[in-house]
Amino acid sequence: MNTAVVDKLKAAFPAGILAAKEFRGETTIEVKKEEIVKVCAFLRDDPSCAFDYLSDLCGADAYTPEKRFEVIYNVQSLSRRERLRLKVFTEESDLHVPSVTSIWPGAEWPEREAFDMFGIIFDGNKDLRRMYMPEEFEYFPLRKDFPLMGIPDSIPLPRK
């Protein structure tokens, strides 16, 4: 466990850090949804953290009644050669998650991808459009309740 960083975060955000656990040497911190932008800003700007690079951001669907969707942030400190994982949970009834594009501008496209595949709405992302699927597509294909072969006739084919 990356205890130094976890302790620092817990001291700075007593209500914002919900859990921290370690699996095979990788630290994962569960963050309260409302606090995620502040936590990320702290992680980037604090000199002893210096997580200056967001290596990936993705969504996931656990298909459970509570905490159905999660957003996973894999951040990296290039100067300190360290990695950290943050998680934010969100419900099916409330799909809004604050965007971290103000902290790492590179989050824009991964957030678009998560929106395209899961329908998670990132408040503050200026260009939240469809990425892989056609603009007029109405469903979110990586959700667990989306059928593998898609919805028939949901994407029109050209006339023969």
Next chain:
Amino acid sequence: MGLEHALGDSIITTKIDAAINWCRKNSVWPMPLGISCCGIEMMALVDPRFDVSRFGSEVMRFSPRQCDLLIVAGTTTYKMAKVVRKIYDQMPDPKWVIAMGVCTSTGGMYRTYSVVQGIDQFVPVDVYVAGCPPRPDNLLHAIMMIQEKIARGESRSTPMTVAEERKDRQLVQLTV
């Protein structure tokens, strides 16, 4: 075409058709639509080892307006389907289509929401090539089958009727 208008279906025009088809089949100009890994095998077709120029098809044109054979080489997604159809529509008649590889023919291993399960849903296909990806020899065989089809005067594209062609020419003259 123009000759048939003047002479009708006489012995002269049928013999000319055979001669034209013979010429046509020995210089099929492909439109290479390499949209995934099959495209690499299609490129190998032109190299000295497989040498498709033995069959007169080495002139890969990257403009559909100069081609008469569309080789769809690769996984066709729903988003790409519109582009494939547009390229097909831009090719002049008569035209032929090869669906190269299993993805193009049936969706292949991509049994999923984003991939069209066979391009024959929106484009008439003349020859399907099996394989993932097919070897260049396999594609060569497909081109030979297309040549046989051309020699027989078969085409799955629907050429314009005489009336449509006249109208089209008038429209061209009006717009030019």
